[in-house]
Amino acid sequence: MNLEKFQIRTDLAFEALDLKKTAYANEVINEEFEEGNLIIKRTVISENVGKEIGKKPGLYYVLDTKAIKTHDHDELKKCENALTKIIKEVLRAEGVTEKSKGLVVGLGNINVTPDSLGPVVIDNVIVTRHMFLLNPEEVSEGISDVSAFAPGVMGNTGIETYDIIEAVVNKIKVDYLIVVDALAARSLARVNRTIQVTNTGISPGSGVGNSRKEISKETMGIPVIAIGVPTVVDAATIANDTLDLLLRYLNYKLENQNRPHQNVIVGPEKINFEEAKLPTEEYRKEFMGEFGVLSEEDKMKLLEEVLTPNGFNMMVTPKEVDLDISDLSEVISGAIDRSLHTIVDNGIIA
Incomplete structure (x- = not known):
């Protein structure tokens, strides 16, 4: 590509x-x-x-x-x-x-x-x-x-x-x-x-x-x-940031799955994403395949390639x-x- x-x-x-x-x-x-x-x-x-x-x-x-x-x-x-x-x-x-x-x-x-x-x-x-x-x-x-x-x-x-x-x-x-x-x-x-x-x-x-x-x-x-x-921001940025937050969320859940407070939380849990870490490259690839291990620049360019030609990369x-x-x-x-x-x-x- x-x-x-x-x-x-x-x-x-x-x-x-x-x-x-x-x-x-x-x-x-x-x-x-x-x-x-x-x-x-x-x-x-x-x-x-x-x-x-x-x-x-x-x-x-x-x-x-x-x-x-x-x-x-x-x-x-x-x-x-x-x-x-x-x-x-x-x-x-x-x-x-x-x-x-x-x-x-x-x-x-x-x-x-x-x-x-x-x-x-x-x-x-x-x-x-x-x-x-x-x-x-x-x-x-x-x-x-x-x-x-x-x-x-x-x-x-x-x-x-x-x-x-x-x-x-x-x-x-x-x-x-x-x-x-x-x-x-x-x-x-x-x-x-x-x-x-x-x-x-x-x-x-x-x-x-x-x-x-x-x-x-x-x-x-x-x-x-x-x-x-x-x-x-444009739609590609929203998509990229959402995927990044998703990875941080999944990693947070993995790291905290055995902690007692996880058993009493009802509904969605608010997470401080500034402190939440990205998973390792191995887990990123497991969660999202090759996309998960692309560089930040390549991910953004790929998302733009998908959205821009069809006019979907709108500003929000x-x-x-x-x-x-x-x-x-x-x-x-x-x-x-x-x-x-x-x-x-x-x-x-x-």
Whole structure:
């Protein structure tokens, strides 16, 4: 079987690294640090690695949080704090200061809920450019020159997103871009709970096989910081993750079949799949034949080969996506405001 023509859909760099083994693994820099009991992962991808995994070389941060699923206010605030720290670090790395003029762009289709993250974030971002134009002497210390807009999608406007952004950038002469977009992932566990921040820009629609012109420092001539959250997965991912969970479940049952508590459990048992282990290769082959011992990349490609030609590899989002988008937009817009305006970060204005 020739599986090379089937590409794994993910906008997350660390997923691409996990899926595709690279001969230049020693050139990947991985770091982890904690912020308010949340783990932030920082990855630097080299030119060689980027070519092999299909991602641009540069700096990638990942924040994984369960707060979006629990909708807990305090946990969401911790998430905002951690994201603020990440955005500040990326801005600093790109030479952005409080005196720099910024443009925040919300990519996506406001009429399609899982794709509406960018436009919804824009509705909540504090914009100040008009203040600098009309009454610059009255602008308080700690407020930066920030404008924002949502360009919509080409299906509605007839214009490439890149062309609209380029025109605005050239007209108002900003120093940097922050672009917010919904992404695609290859893991169910990442949907609506993983936030990626990168200085490599973004190609709108690439995660769902509808890639548009790249928005990056190379194409725009100014730093482009991209903030994205995977809000969809494809059917192949759901099938693959389900089979993986099934193997972990069967292995858990095998390991615990003689323990006393197994005799008193009535009905399905909730298992912590993050701790449950995969069975040995021997058992995987016994359970699922040759499919059970395929590499993760080959399994995904095989599932795509089965589903894609018949149009069955549809994109799927959770049923509670409306609430998730609402929480995510507040976290992201709050973090952007605090990163760009010290007066907001210091709590002087909210």
